[in-house]
Amino acid sequence: MAVKIKTNDKHIQALAEIVGSPRLILFHQEDLIAYDCDGFTLHKHLPKAVVFPKDTQEVSRLVRYCSDNDLPFLARGAGTGLSGGAIPVNGEVIISLVKMKRLLSVDFENRRAVVEPGYVNLKLTNSISDKGYYYAPDPSSQYCCTIGGNVAENAGGAHCLKYGVTTNHILGLEVVLPNGDIIDIGQNGIQDAPGYDLLGLLTGSEGTLGIVTKITVRILKNPEAKQTVLAYFDKVIDGSQAVSDIISAGIVPAALEMMDKTAIEGVEAAAFPVGHPKDIEAVLLIEVDGISAGIEEQINQILEVCKNRNVREVRAARDEQERGRWWANRKTGFGAMGAISADYLVQDGVIPRSKLPEVLSRINKISEESGLRIANIFHAGDGNLHPLVLFDARIPGQSEKALAAGSACLQVCADVGGTITGEHGVGIEKKEEMRFVFNDEEIIAQTNVRDVFNTKNLLNAGKLFPSPGRCVEIKKEMKAAAAQ
Ligand SMILES: Cc1cc2nc3c(=O)[nH]c(=O)nc-3n(C[C@H](O)[C@H](O)[C@H](O)COP(=O)(O)OP(=O)(O)OC[C@H]3O[C@@H](n4cnc5c(N)ncnc54)[C@H](O)[C@@H]3O)c2cc1C
Known part of the structure; x- marks a missing residue:
């Protein structure tokens, strides 16, 4: 039976037939606005439609329809991505997977x-x-x-x-x-x-x-036991040395997190404050887990390392509630920036751990030069740094400044032998920055792989790789040469 919706668009009608209900397709502008971006809110584009398949067969039929009719399309989960991967820059049909949640x-x-x-x-x-x-x-x-x-x-x-x-x-x-x-x-x-x-x-x-x-x-x-330590450092250099010392001591913590002064200001002003002192330069959150017998020894080693690095205060969580509060404070760190800034841009570079003091001082310089505050939240153990550029999009020019400052932070990460993303992906946000770490040939090798799967480049086009540019030109030259 035909799905009854008010549209003259044959594609919308066909997509509605595939999902089988008017409630499983959105195509009015007022509904589409909720899908014009993901967690990267600086670019917005309306999709052509949003469809909600219920199973694999429906996804397959939707994809086949889009492919046969040259309609750009992309997948979307919860839309929390921070690099713009789910933004429909080409007016895509969004295939939302949220109904497939079993x-x-x-x-x-x-x-x-x-x-x-x-x-x-x-x-x-x-x-x-x-x-x-x-x-x-x-x-x-x-x-x-x-x-x-x-x-x-x-x-x-x-x-x-x-x-x-x-x-x-x-x-x-x-x-x-x-x-x-x-x-x-x-x-x-x-x-x-x-x-x-x-x-x-x-x-x-x-x-x-x-x-x-x-x-x-x-x-x-589940590990038999876990314990978490909190350590406050007056100097960021001591905090980062402590991170290196813990790893060099042969301890592999389950987690090893760091926040700097501005980040601490944010988390203490937001929903889950825990009373971090506001005048310290770094807080470390260190968690170890495993069999009960080894935990106490590791905790003692960690306390010792921190004391040797001039820690102001260090102690293990008193109980599970306190441990939970510390983690809530850290895990809501990005959103907490909303308590001290109208807008913020999350960056996601990776650096060798040993370069942290140098990188933080260069990021401070970028902050001074741009006139924008930058907070740093750091998965310190694996070198994954999140500079959070604070800005106010209502002030003309600040969004552009924030983007430029974010890009400059990634350049610093690349300069010290790191890279431009640790976990948030490239999306549209960092695609030009791919050039900081890959040359044209390396980018072409990757887009060649994409082209094998995504032959018509209708699926999530314009993401991940810089375009258009020299790579596109080189590829054209290669194709022309092959055709001769
Ligand atoms: C407050 C906050 C904290 C965050 N913390 C972290 C963190 O600690 N670590 C981390 O790694 N990330 C973090 N993120 C980023 C984000 O949550 C992750 O990237 C997450 O994996 C995105 O999942 P999603 O369901 O929201 O995907 P979406 O944002 O909907 O999509 C992300 C990308 O995946 C593609 N996609 C989605 N579903 C599918 C599918 N089924 N098949 C193929 N492609 C698909 C989309 O096309 C898009 O390119 C954070 C984000 C926020 C807002």
């Missing part, structure tokens, strides 16, 4: 679970914790971001230092390719399976190679 199965014996892509990250841990298991990747947005979005961005989190990022926990994927074909990859976690490592390729490909419709993930047994 936990399909849990296999405790083989330590794996199968979820649909719209399943919210934290729900997985909440669903299996009573049996003593959890899902390790814990982005700070885990209370609302989807595991499909995590796969696309290869999301990280505070506890990824010891346990690895999303790619280390994905055992299998069902994927709808950009022509509508459905494939299964990963052979359910068999180590060193034959053929190319398509799981590795798809994970972190930012929704440019296919739409993930089913995910098999690794689940872990």
